[in-house]
Amino acid sequence: MKKNIIVPIIISLVTLLSACSNQGTQSKNSDTQKSAPKTAQSFTAESSSEKSQETPTNHKKSVINFEQIKMGDYGSIAGDWKLIKATAKSNDITDSTQATLTVSKDSLTDGQVTINASGLRDSDGNHQLNYQKEQGALVAGLDDAAINYSIKFYPRGVTNEYNNGSKNLIVIWTSNNNYTEVFEQENSDADDSSSTSDKKQSELWNTEKDQKLQSFISEWSKTMNQDYQKYDGTNELEVSTGMSYPSDLANEPVKGQRASIGWSKDGKGSYEYNVVAIYNHNGTVPPLPSRITYCFAFHNGKPVVLVDQSRDGGGDFEETQNEKLNAGFDRIAKN
Incomplete structure (x- = not known):
């Protein structure tokens, strides 16, 4: 009688222990599957953080802004x-x-x-x-x-x-x-592999940006029903009112005040307004002469678009109120 009672109890205990063991194994496997992606994600984030910290360090070593x-x-x-x-x-x-x-x-x-x-x-x-x-x-x-x-x-x-x-x-x-x-x-001789990238980041204006601006003006001018001539960097850009750019920049005020404004190929000249691009539209509808002259410049390192629509005299540049033109130049200058 005692043997008959003990045997079922032993079987029940063995079954219970086996079930617990399987649950423990499944629980361990489940934790591993959940934790593995966390480990990979954490490593990637740390690596990205390290890279983002390394780039400015090289920039500081090689460039004087x-x-x-x-x-x-x-x-x-x-x-x-x-x-x-x-x-x-x-x-x-x-x-x-x-x-x-x-x-x-x-x-x-x-x-x-x-x-x-x-x-x-x-x-x-x-x-x-x-x-x-x-x-x-x-x-x-x-x-x-x-x-x-x-x-x-x-x-x-x-x-x-x-x-x-x-x-x-x-x-x-x-x-x-x-x-x-x-x-x-000390250590300002950064690796040459990073100097090209640093130089590009430090540039205010370059040939690539100038070409992007030219394409932008070409499309934007169509919406204005106007045609614009660009200063080519060599030959003076003469407008219908008798002004000639960039040489006459030195003679024009900005916002009615005497200002230092001049041509600067890279935007890093010694002027208050360093002009990197000039576009002009000569009007054909009376009263004539009339013109719209845009100067794309950097003022204290920030992009600004100046416009002169004066018909007589020496002219006067103002900041343009054309939102599309401002936004387009700002986007090109910062990318």
Whole structure:
């Protein structure tokens, strides 16, 4: 009797244990299937994050953004800099000088002077800086100060007297003892494989964008029932009112105010408005003469479309109110 009771109990226990074992196995397999995609997704996200962080690093090492510097943004040159030469009254004092250069996104200082969006600050106070381009370098200087200063930014690849152009340079000069400091950015010789991409990202205007704008104007002009002639980069563009571009740009105000405006093939000239393309339509319906002249330009590094429809006199550029034209140029300039 006892044997008959024990045998069914044993069978039941074995069956129960087997079922539990199968459920455990299925549960483990289910977790593995669910967790595997998470692992792959996490790795991909981390890899993408790492790539997105690596690209700006190379950009900072190889490119000096002149337009950003003019506005007090030094992010393109932030990093480590070392003194490679120092002179005073034409004597080399490099070995006896402990000068250092600290560059952050918002300021640049060698311990004696500080440069930021407000200008240059020394022991005499703050002074406004004026910028201009000289032989591929950006030069910041003062107009009127008891002690004068000059700060030159040499991008990698620009020939200079201090190195072979292999690295970015910043040269700080002061009239006090005719003192000069030359700083070289460490690791600014980024891999050539990334320099082409960096250059393309830093370009405001190039041949590819110019061709895209020409195609856009060709289609847009049809909607306006107007035909436009483009300045070809060589021969003056003469309009029906007697003006000639780009030479007469220097004689025209912008928004009724005297402004610095001129031709700049890459949009990075020293003007307030750096014109990269000019299109003109001469009217055929009285009163004549009449014209519509568009200048596609960069103002403080940002795309802007100027228009002049004046019939007599020297003319006056205004920002166009044509939304399609503004949107088209903005899209082409930023891509």
